[in-house]
Structures are given as C-alpha cells and as structure tokens.
Amino acid sequence: MEAFNDTYLNLSKRHGITRFAESGWGWKPSSGGEGTYTLDQSQIVSAQWSRAARGYEVKVLSRNDGIIQIDGFKQEDYERIAKLFKLWYGTTLENREHALRGWNWGKADFGKAELSFNVANRPAFEIPYTEISNTNLAGKNEVAVDFSLPADGDAGTNGALGGARFRGKKSAGAKDQLVEMRFYIPGVASKKEKKAEGEEGEGGSDGEEGGEQNAANLFYETLIEKAEIGEVAGDTYATFLDILHLTPRGRFDIDMYESSFRLRGKTYDYKIQFDHVKKFMVLPKPDDMHTLITVGLDPPLRQGQTRYPFLVMQFKRDEEVNLDLNMKEELLESKYKDKLQSHYEAPISVVVSDIFRGLTGKRITKPSREFISHHEQSGVKCSIKANEGHLFCLDKAFMFVPKPATYISMDNIASVTMSRVGGAMAASRTFDITFTMKAGMADHQFSNINREEQQPLENFFRAKKIKTVNEMADDSGAILAAALQDDDLASSDGEVANRGSADEDDESVDEDFQAESESEVGEEFDENHESDDSDEEMADADGDAGAGGDAPEEPELVERPKKKQKVSK
Template sequence: MASTIDNIGLYGSTVGKLNLSTSTLAWSSATTSDKYSTTSSNVVHAEWTVYGKMAYLRVTVKDSDGKKSLRRFDGFATSSFDSVKSQFLTNYDVEVVKTKMDLTGASYGLPTLKDSRLTFNSNEVSPDGTENNPGPEMMSLEMSEVSQCVMRGTGKDRNLIELQFQDNDNLEKNSDQLVQISFYVPPEADMDLSDRSLKTTAEDLHAELLQASNINSATGSIICEFKSDTLMKFLSPSGKYGIELYDGYLRMQGSKYDFKIKYTDISRLFLLNRPDGRAFFIVALEKAVRQGQQKHSYLVIQVDKNDSTVALNLDEEAKNKSGMKDEKLSGKFSNIMAKAFKLITGKKVFVTGKFRGYRDYEAIPCSLKANDGLLYPLEKQFIWLHRPPVLVRFEEISSVEFQRYGGSGASGRNFDLAINLRNAGDGGSKEYVFSGIEKTEFPLLKQFLNEKKIKITNLREDNGRKSYNEGDSDDNAGPLDLGSADEDSEDDGDYGDADAKKEQDAESSDDDMSDDDDDMSEGSDVEEARKRARGEPITAKAPAKKRAKKTTSSSPRKKGTKKKKDPNAPKRAQTSFLIFSNANRAKIKEENPDIAFGAVATKLSEMWKACTEDDKIPYEEKAAEDKARYQKEMESYVPPDDLSDAPTPKGKKSPTKKKAAKKDPNAPKNAKGSYMFFSTAKRAEIKAENPDISFGELSKKTGEVWKSLSVEDKQPFEDLAAEDKERYNKETEAYKKMKKEALAMSSDSSSDDSDDSDSDSDDSD
C-alpha cells in the first residue's frame, strides 16, 4: 500500500512530496534536486505533533552505521492523522505516537538526551512540591546538526552552555533558521563553585552533548599536525588553535571551539610576507565558520620564519603521487605550512608577485575604515589584511581613483585609493577606500595599476589630465604552484633554499620619484571635477592664510574678481525645486503683474511647500534625468589646466596666472610633532570606540584626550618627535649639501659650454 502526500516540507530543505510505500520512505523537493530516501526496515519510531493549524511528523531512522537520527516533515493537515497512522502501521509496522507541545511560552524546563536528540520538557511540580516531573515537550534539538558546543562561563560562572548550528544553504530565500541558542544550568545548591576540581551540572551536560554531537570525533589518521605554539598565532578567528590535517578535511581544535573544514570548502591559499620578517598564511573559505556571533570567511594565521621540522604520515600511494621521499618537511616554518597544505589539500598557494613598495615592502600600509592593515597587490588580485580581510580580483574592478587624504595635518603626505567594483549584487556598485597611504607609494602603485591595465579615472599626466581606460585586466600569470625546489619563477615556484637565498639577496627596486607625485597636491581641479560629477558641494581647498603663503603676488585680490569658469564645462544638474520654479515663474508674474522680484521667489517657495508628494513626482523625475545627463557628460569632461582663454567678465582685466613652484620630491619629509605621533597612534582606537563620530568631532576628541594626558604619558610621543626631528635635521643637512654640489656641477657645466661656444665662433671666423 503506497501513498503520496503533496506540499510536505523536509526540515532544512524546501517543500515537496512525501511517498510512503511498503519498501521505502522517500521525499523529493518540488523546486530543487534535494531528495531523501530510506528503506522501510530503517524506520523505528514516529511522532505526530500539532502546532497551530498544521501538524508535523518526526520520524526516527537508523543510518547505515546503525546510529539513529531524526527527520522532520512539516505541513500536514491536522485531519490527516488517521491516514498517516494507518500507512505507518501497514508499511513500516510503526505506531505513530501523538506528542503534546507546551505552548505557554515558558523559557525553562527539564532536558533529556536520548540518542542524538536533546529534548526540553516543561517542569511540572508534584502536588507536595517535592518532585520535578517532565511535562509536555517545549523544544527538541537534533545534535547531529550542532557545529559547536561551548561552555561560555568561567570560574564561578560555569553554568552557561551555548550551541551553534550549521548554516543551511538549501533553505528558501528569506527563511529563518536557528543558528545559536544558549541555556543556563543551575548548579547544586551546596556546591563550592570556586573549587575547579568539582564539575558543575552544566559541565557534565556539556560533556554528554559533545559526545552526542560528535564534534570532537575525528575519523582516519592525522597526516600532518601544527600545534598551537609560538611559531603560529591565529588572528582570525582569534584564539589558540592547533591544526590537524586529515584525508579530506582539516580540524582546528581550541580550548572552547572545534572546527572541521572540508578541503572542498577551501577556495584559495595565500602565503604573504609581512614587513616585520614574519608572514601571513591565509585560508579562504567557501563556507564561513562561526565563532560566537562572528562569521569568518578567512582563516588568517601569523607564522614565523624560524627553522622547523614537521612530520608527515603519508601512505605509499600518497608518497608516489606527491614525489615526497622523506617523511618530514624541514625549513622555514612558514614555508613548511604552505607546502603541507598544498600537498594534502591539493590547492594552489598564491604568493606576492613583482610589486615592491617604496621601502621594498611587498605590501602597502594603509587603513580600511577604522582598521589599520596591509594591502597586498598580487598578480591577479588585491588582498587587504586583516580585520576583516578583503579580497578583490582585478576582473571585478571597474576602476580605481586616487583621492587626497583628509586627515588633520597630513593632507600633503598621504592619499586614498578608492577601488570601484563592477557588480556588487542587488546593492549596485560598491567601493573600497584604502586611506592613509604614504605619498611615496604613489608612483609605484600607479605604475603597477597601469601594467595591470586597470582603469584610473583621475590621473594627471605631464601633457594634461587624462582618463586611463586601457581595457580589462589581461594578466595570464597564475597562482604559485609548489613544485620542485629547482623552480624559480615570479609566479610559480617552491618554498625551498632557492627562494630563501633570493629573499636574502634581494635588492631594492624602488623607481625614481616623478612629477606625477604632484597630482595629489593641494589645489588640484581633479577633486573638484569629481565632486561636481557626484553632485557634492565644493568646499574651499585650504584656509586663507595657507593660500596667502603660496601666492607670489604682492597685491591683494581685487574685489569683484571671479574665478575663471570653463565655458565648455557641462551644465550643472537642476534640482526638482528649480525645475518647478522655471515652470511656474511666468505664471506667477502673469497673475501678479506688479509683484516684486524677491516676492516671486517667496511665492514659489510657498507653492512648493504646499505640493503633495504626488505633485512633486514629475519634477523629481525630471531632476533625476538631468542629474543622469550631467554625470554622463562629466565622465567625458576633462578640466583644462589653463583657463586663460576663457571669456573674462566685461570691464575686468584678466589677472596674470602664476603657478606655484613644485616641491622637490627629494626634499626631506618634515618632522612630526609629539601630538601628531599621538594622533596617528590613537585616532583609529578612538574611532573604533565611537563609530558614529564625525570627522570634526574625532579631531576634537583626540585633542581632548591629548590634553588630559600627564607628562609621563606624553613622554613616549615626545621621544618619537625628538627622534624624528633629529632625522629631519640630518636629512636636511645632507639635502642642502646635495643641492650645493648639484648647483656647482651645473655652474661648471655652463662654463664649459660657454668656452666651447667661443671656440666654435673663432673657428667660424
């Protein structure tokens, strides 16, 4: 006897059909390829529960290994109980038991752990008040779905247990799912909680839940193991973890959390050198792991480069496949970890490419929002570390933009790099802004972007401003392939002695500073054009006193003179109110012939305020169209360097335009004061503590904190300022000496040229 019931949902999946036959119990989704099936002999128990207007059926089945697990089917009509009961008796010889649910909303009860199922029942007290008896069921949890079981309390508070569940990617969109639950287990009344040798009731239950959930269980033998020691430190997720590599998955075991990650869920591996002589080893995950409320899509491990040895437990087949003869890996610890992961997971390891910064670093120090980190320009992608890591492939980049840094006292020394993505899902375009990059990195970063053919939207060349659009990234370089130690390629190679020697013998490859560095200087029209395109207000570039120092004219600016405007510049977009005013101004004058000019504007404002939202829609639509027109025209608009040819207002003389002298890029960087060192060190910390603080309030808050410091607290920053001043004095002395020698050489060269000219003149006579 077989029966098929439609519109039945399987917990953790979608809605489909349930088929009850004499041979199998089967379910299949109506919208996806999800299926479930078990033989009739594996069905051992069934419970029927009514919840509201619907009912659900919980079926206990035996798995292939003999363990019991639970399958829950939802969406039954309450009137179908007799039919379902009959089917189970006939086909599976199983009695369907009715289970009553406690719907009072109580948040406490008695837990029962049976097989892999944790059930909470309401607490019913006996009439004499001496016994607690389990009442109707409040909730049940399947322990096979638990990903973490953690004791959150410590010391005297060892009474709180937290369960975390695996994220289900098969649920329909906008469906809710349980990802975490915590419950409190009261201790025994007479127990001394300060005695750590005594286990609380919560700790006993925690041990039982761990065993039922199989979180700590591992199948197979360990191929390679990295213990939690001084050679490696987890930065994300934070904590002390040991790593065990098995055949098919890795295990991260910590004091509280324990993670199992399949190798198929690993998308990329990275080994990136840090400026301090250590390295980052990064594991990019397809499915994020959860630590408390925080999800982590990247495992970021700080690894040292000290010499070490790690044992490998490879069978003969794996040895022949990998070409490994020895049963251990020796060398730098960072290289050993990369080799082991590549060998066992079968994933390629990406490393840094040809880019080197101004200080010969492989990364650029910068900030993303309020977090400091390192930006690595790799061969096919940018990766920023470390909280949270950001990975941007070149093929995802629409364009990049250089922006001036707005930090207090540092506007001439730093700049920002804005990376605009092509697609960012339903949210439209997305932008990452990496701020606080030292200006010395500009020519090297610009050269790197040009080589990768990444569009730069605001770059100034010597012959004028130019928009770079040289096509999409066409880089054919691949990830690092950890093969033999003899390989020596920029893109693919092994971590062996050859690379160690190359690291030691590497020389600085900094390019000479070029005049392009001045593109980020104050007064550039690029920023103004960019703001106009975005519809942002144009603010003054610098205080009046600062501008007065830069000018070479001794006479003040005459009253009434206006800043030159390019007649070819796109016409600014009109607002909805302005379009409304233009449409109704003539009508108001016609109805009120004697109305004053100022009164017309007042009347228009009153009419606009009286309009409803529906009345304003036509004007807002026209304003949106005009804004789109303006932005499109601004994309192809190139502001001219010189506006001397622009028309001058009638009766006014065109003022003589004098260009400010360019700063010598070889000049020493000015010394920073003690407050600047303090601001650089504490600004990000203050911003993190006050996420919604404005820029002006942030500067004010930083100043207040500085003033509140004692002399002893300020001393470290005073010492840094003194060291920087000493550095500046030495560099200034060397710079002046260099300029003096260059001037002398130039003078000698001019004298020689003059003598040669006279000699030629004599010969010609």
C-alpha cells in the first residue's frame, strides 16, 4: 500500500489521505467523518498527471463516476505513482502539460468524460461533462454553457457525497464559482456520422462525413449528446406542446421525467430538477378565460445575465386534453399510487398541475378563500412601476404575476399602507398599497388599484392580522370637496370662469374677422341663406320684405351687423 498525505478530492476544501493498493485506491478526510471515497481497480479506465492549483494532481477516468481529481501531490511523487499505476492497474499515467500562452482561442476536443479546450495542441482547461447543467445557442455563432450549482453550500466536497456522479458538487461552498462560459465558434463544419453502433466516429477513417452545417450548431448538438442534457435517463412520462410562458416570455414544450422536467423552446432549452421546485401555485386569472401556473425555483432559472426565480405559464380554461401517462402499470401502482392516474381527460391546467404534484410531491397553493374582490375574483389588477399584472391573496403570502413575479410572505410584512397618489380626480378612482417589510428588506409598492377593491383588501388584511395604515381617510374630505367643486364648475348658473371670446357681447362686431378680400366664404350656416346671389340683390330682397305689410310678424331678434358692400374699382 502507498499512502499520500495532504491531498484533496475533487477540489474539496478538506485535505485527507490518499491510499493506493492493488485492489484499488481510496481517499479519506483527515478530520474524520463522512466523505470517504473508494474506487475499485476494475473501474479505472485511464489516468493523467498534470499541474494543478495545489501542486500536482492525478486525474482518473472511471467507468461509472466519470472524472475524479486528487490534487496536492508533489513533483517527486510522479515516479512512485506512475509505477504503481503500471504494476497494479495496468494503466499508463500520462504526464500532460497545460498550455500557458494565455490565448483565448483554440480547438475544442470532446473526450469521453470531459470537454478539453486545447491551445497549440495542449489543454488550456478541461470541463467535466458532469459539471455542465445546460447549454444554449446564444447567437448565430455563440454557444453558452451553464455550470451546475451546488444545491447546498455546506454540502462539503464532491467526494463527501460519493464521487463525480453527483452533478455540481465540485467547489461546493466556495465564495466565487464559475456559472457560465461562452464559446464563439465561426464558420461551418462537417458532421461525421457513425458507421455502426459502438464506433466513436471521431477518427478520420471511422466515420463518414455528413453535410456541412453551422459550426456553432454542431458544437451545441455534440455537447448536448455528450453531457446528456437533451436526453434524461428514463422515458418521458408526459409531454405538453407549445405552452405559453409569460416568464420567461415564449412558447416551450414541456417534457416530464421521473426526477426532472425539460422546457424546449426555439432558442433555449432548460432542464430543471424537481428538487429545485420550491413553490407551486395555481392562480385563476381575473379575465375568466385563463389560468396561471406559477413554479418557484431555487436556484433560479438563468438566461444569460437574467435570473428567473419563477416560471409563469398561462393556459386557457376551456382547452381540454386527453392524455395517457407513459408509465408502466407496476411503477404507477408501487410508487405513484393515489398520486397519478394512468389516463387524464380534463382541462390542460388541471392535468399539468396534477402531474407536477404527483411527480414532485409538492403541495399546490391556491388563492385564499377569505378574499373575494369587488368583481368576485381571486386577484386584483395593479401595477409595479410600469408593469401591469395581478396581485393574488394567498393564505400565507401575496403573489404578483406575471412580470416581475413577486412573492411576499406574510411573516415578513411589518405593515401595509393604503394611500392615494396623483391628482384629486385620479386619486378618487385608484389607490396604492405599500408593503413595509421587516429586518431591512426592500418594500413593495403596488399602484393603480381600483377604488372598489379597498374594502375587500382592508377586510383581508384585518382577517390576517396585518397592521394596516389607511392614509386615505385623512384626505377623503379634501378629495370629496375637489370632486364637488369640479361638478359645480360644470353645472353652476352663477358666475363662471372666463371662457374667452364666447363671453363677448353678441352685438359687438369682430372687425378683424371681416375679410376684405374678394373671396367670400359661403353662408351655409346662415338660416336665411338661399342662393349665391350678389350682396346687392340680397339687400334689395331684405328691403322689400321690410316694406311690405303682408309679411308675417317675426319675434324681435338681436340685430345682425350689416355686411360691408363691395366697392367696384
């Protein structure tokens, strides 16, 4: 047996002892406790020696656990370790030097268990497939690679949980961690197809060249296949096509598996573990046409620099689906009895929520029965800044959807303030509520709430024993007075405000309006206008009518100013 002290397994923070024996090797933390890891010699495929952060490391490729790293060795340990790998395991310990040129361009090489980025035929860095959680086409020639985050920062090391099969446990608990890397891949490349099952097709003579395609697309498809992102172990239990998502915006197909579900869109694909689902809410939208399903995620879904802690899906209430669950009868009876059904025929929102609840074991949260809005709905229309949405009152929290999806637990609310913002008339129709949070948390303000919803909300706050400050009662008199004053201005028979030229004396003549040009405007609006005769003929007609005694007597009217006669030159 050969033993080496002060070594670290899979980039762990705790050091331990590595022991090599003829039957295999193992690592045990020096401080004791859980974390011991062993590997049988039959599981060893290859081994590599190279420089690392803590001196030198031995990287072992195993059949089941992928890449295992042990670093902390000294340079003089190479001869001893290479000899025992050759004698005991029949494997050559390859001495591999890394590229130190500092170039950011090179060639990506897809190995059996890791992606290697080579510069001048030397690896600059390697990425184990087990550490890749997702990949997306971020552009025509750009591929984004997302790395797995540890579910628990105090989980310790990857080895403490039993090897590299646990995705995302390397560097667990580190203050800083790489979460995304982007590759720019220009040009086109030819895809090499496999001749027969089991052949790698990466060698020049083993594969046939297929049609040329975008190099970034080929890189993306190969990484999905190698990292097992696209296909999840096991069959798809249920698939829902073209589901509208309000957050993140777009339409995605939903594939449900035993321990995860996948969102497949035109640009982005996401694979989300059911362990990451923390909340599941079914919210009837106040339009009486749609139902919203909101899924709370921790860690949040990432799309570039944007994080989405909530998925918001929208379904039509009258859209029904007929679905047979793709699951064996034995498994359905043994593991999901009374949780799932073999056949569903119901509205699609009900089917999706039931399958989610059966597979995740999460409780479905619905709006509180203690709250009914003025329009007999479960939510009220309001806004967060310029974003319109609906605020739903749950039994233990408030939820605003769709964007930005905001969850407010009642345990964190110190008080609620109801106030009016804006002018007198605007404030009489709408009001705002502000949630003041405890322990220095950021406050939440919701504006433009219909005035009719004040009493239902106030009753709900009182029922939940939430401290409520009603600032609207202080200025209600002023608001009412302002509203009445506006009504008086509109209907008063007394003195009114200056209305401009409308208040001028009817007998006054607007000299400026009398144009002296030869182009006269027709008297279409004059009730005495009968023809387009000249002014002289109209004057004669008026004179005859005034001289005759047979004309009927008309009521006395205000004398109209006479028109100016044309002067011929």
